Amino acid sequence: MRSRELRFGLGVFVLSLGVLLLRFLVPRPVGMADNGDGWRLLCALGGRHPDLPSEFYVRFTYSPGLPCTSNYISSQAWIDWFARKLGHALGSTAEFNLLVLGGITCVLVAAGVAATVLGLELSRRNRVIAAVLLLLVMADSAFFGYFASVLSEGAGFLGMLLTTGGLLLMHRTGAWRYWGAALTVGGALIGINAKSQTLLLIPLFVLALALVRPLGKRGWARWLLPLGVLVAVGAGTAVVQSHGDPANAEYREANMFHVVFDSIVDGKHDTNADLAALGLPQSATKFIGKGWWEVTPWTDADYNTYRDKISRRNVAKYYASHPERTLQILQQGAVDTLTARPARLGSFAESAGFPKMAQEFRVPVFSGLSALAAPLGLFVLVPFWLLIGWAGIRAFRRHKREFGIVVFFLLLFAVGQFGLSALGEGVEGVKHQLLTLFPTFLAFVYAVISFFPRPASPSQEEEEEAEAEPATEVFDAFREPESPGVR
Template structure:
């Protein structure tokens, strides 16, 4: 008897074959850099050993086991709180004494595999070659350890990559039929809300996703559909505004300090002039080029005079400064590009201490794509700009050619929004946090870049298949 497996289920099998050994059987993860605790509290999760040394707790080793503590969101708003809270509840049911982070990783994996399933289901073609490249491309890029190792951690990057793939998978699925379901539309908006709510840095893309969602108004003319678009658009807008409004004042101060002192003033030829233009005292020039967490600053970062001065400006003032000084912003863009091809922070260890690996050792299992990006792809602004220009040019040509079909227009518009999200992911960290930990803060850009790369390869393959008349599937 001949067994036939649908392509989308083959994608699930391939994903399971990679995820299970790396995350569950011989687990690797990402070590804590100090950011975990505020998210751990949401799941009532605490460190196993309160007396553990700083060296063992941070940077060098991935921790699989934790203990439980009180539930607390600690005034930190993030959609990541939801899966962490659920994992904490499940963990207590499985083992009331010890929390295994693989429970959280399992929740993430289910959502991730669902995203891959949707992408394959609604983008496969009647071509063996195309479908092979589709599965291989997704597996090579998005099952890379640079992405999935985050699942065994409390970093927000895990939910960012999950909901990026899920949101745009659903965005491309909606125009697939003449009458898409209301449930599919609801899933798109819900995923978009979760993506926007991951972290403050992602909030600006809420407006782009809102515009895309409103475009789906055209797919159906019935009242139920249009009410759904209207209500969920309002929810998405509210989520975007809330991320800004609910950000803790302490976090806003940290980000603004980084933006000014480790952004505008870093490598500035005239820090005093820059401070005057921003409306800040020239005396602060002694802190130029410092970040918020340095211990050797002349003026302490939380000094009342700095706190008061920074309350008088906002990121809009920084944006206006860069608009007046495009050469300075270009300098920052080049610095971002230099850090833009790294998917994961290689200064954070991948292994448990019990694995016997050296302190800070990083796993390179299933890392072909992330290694290729880091070591082979040009980390230059010209390369990123050229790729984006080519992507947008082809998209514009296809839009002009297929402009008569509403479904095809909306499909291409989703791919256009993907590029805009990538641009936000590339520029927002510079305006919002200066040059602080750029490699990590450019994660959203990396996800968008890789999605655009897979789309581009598939576009070329589709043309080749069509021109060469290669074999087609059933």
């Protein structure tokens, strides 16, 4: 590693961290209110408060709450645990402090941005542009609030950034490859285990590792490092997932309940025909638009006579035999994806003085544009995906394999997650589709960066870097290059 590159990476980290902390704390802290799912993570921290309204404002501190248990699996719990310990060490009297969590996440995001730009074989100028583009995604108002919340989406966003940054570094030679491998392991463990939906990353991660080809490696040496990364991530994920159920039976049935009574039988289409196609009686209309935990259908004797119809297999049969209705549901999923911001989740603490559910829009570059295009749904989302895919193919054809890998790693996950949420969850579509929108935007940024030219020669980047150095080093840039024989 050259010290000049290390100094540049450190500079990117410090500046990125400064920008992110300002974004987080000035003029007032921003986060994301709890939609009601936060108890699943708070249970392990001893900070559950079920009696408090959760969606109106962000609660930045949690005092000890009622004891509870949860089998929910999320890598967000690891970051939360560290934030809790650090908060206590810093003298916080709260059981869990979101300000500490947000600060820790800002550090991790800044490190991910710095590592990513160090993995780019570009001029310093283009690396700086790449860092700005990455920060615009990470700091976007649609995503940033989740870094200070009791929800698990933030771990998914962070994991994808760290994983792609690590994959880029693994394409470099020398010690960079090993730093990239370590970053990839950490990022993949966080990203894959963030939510049950992010387990979809597993086959894509395996494929990405299979395509990694560091320069100068041949034979078994080409596979040793990717294989080591795969073993570490695979073993770690197996251990994590064996300690609970990321989507237990109740949640699986709840999802299908909402698919049936929110997406398919929504009261706006041919209700009787849809009920018949699903094998449900007319009395089932009483559940249309109702929440699973609101009506507790398992206590209804009538519901229990057709409970077996509320299943993934039955829903899949309906989709296969009703392509037009399925397309309508996908269109709504695309609208939800591009909308980007759940309307009922606030961004500020109650003490900030804003109305209930007030949201901040200080960095709306990507999500603001997508919200404008949201009514068009698939007519915008699909062409956008195709454009990103074309850029990924172009990267492979132009011998920029590293960009092609990360673009398709993110793009294929976004497409898969879109279908999973649109067809398999049925409720809170905007929030659930954030794991579609974030990788889409991140893939777009990498697609743009893939168009940046590489330095024409190894010395070109050094000459550009020398322009920013003291005069004595500037003169060194104009020295005659040494011949290979001298080296």
